[in-house]
């Protein structure tokens with residue numbers, strides 16, 4: 081379980097300066113006026129963003145806000161080029177957006193091991209042997225390496241979970257995720273225990289792996305900024321399946337369900353085009369008669385499952401449903 085979930089962070093990056101070219105003249109026994117032989121400076125290291133599918137948050141960058149690549153080395157004698165500076169590689173989860181200081185998107189990482197250069201290292205300067213010509217046989221001049229500036233960027237993570245669970249606080253989302261995945265979220269009988277998305281991995285028959293995210297914060301008026309507002313709802317945009325969880329303890333499930341659909345529609349109508357499944361949770365409180373009462377009120381083509389994380393009712397059906405779709 082990832083406790084310190086961070087989905088937005090400011091980082092400072094600087095690629096390496098280029099190494100300077102050298103001013104030097106060949107000095108050897110029996111060679112008179114050997115001529116210029118100062119080598120070129122090496123190139124500064126790049127700052128590179130790399131996708132890593134083992135990462136699910138950008139919290140690791142909280143303590144590494146300054147990302148600095150190595151400078152190129154200066155040129156050497158005998159026309160030896162200085163070595164290039166080492167790149168600085170920033171590993172990020174799949175689904176990370178990189179924005180400039182004005183918050184414009186400049187790149188996005190969507191694949192494992194995908195590498196994109198955020199800042200190029202400075203060019204190395206030319207050594208003095210480049211400047212020898214018919215007029216000037218002994219140039220006392222070489223180029224300086226290019227000095228690069230530091231820039232700030234914003235990294236924003238939109239979780240690429242296959243499945244998103246949404247529902248009102250206390251409906252049982254965290255408990256479900258702790259039962260069907262390896263995640264161990266904080267669970268208590270108070271609304272809003274979950275203040276950050278919990279992410280769990282569901283391993284299915286050793287060959288399939290589903291990433292499930294419990295997206296907190298949906299309440300009536302979330303779309304107008306109430307509660308946690310839209311802080312996390314944006315993550316749903318990238319889920320392939322949406323599970324909408326309503327506790328059977330609610331007096332008016334249909335009303336609650338419609339509130340959630342309206343909030344999602346207000347945020348982004350495309351979310352409602354995704355595959356979705358209604359989970360009626362805490363079904364251990366229900367007998368067949370009460371279940372029938374609920375089913376009667378649902379729309380005819382509404383896909384639903386009664387689930388209980390306590391009695392385990394419906395959990396196998398849910399897992400099979402998810403794994404067969406994805």
Ligand SMILES: Nc1nc2c(ncn2[C@@H]2O[C@H](COP(=O)(O)OP(=O)(O)OP(=O)(O)O)[C@@H](O)[C@H]2O)c(=O)[nH]1
Nearest residue numbers: 250251252253254255269271272273274388389390
């Ligand atoms: N009877 C019953 N209680 C459950 C079940 N699942 C969860 N609960 C209880 O319901 C309460 C809320 O559960 P959570 O999993 O924290 O609910 P949540 O939707 O994640 O809540 P927030 O973190 O506030 O968004 C806890 O006291 C759980 O023990 C269930 O299947 N049956």
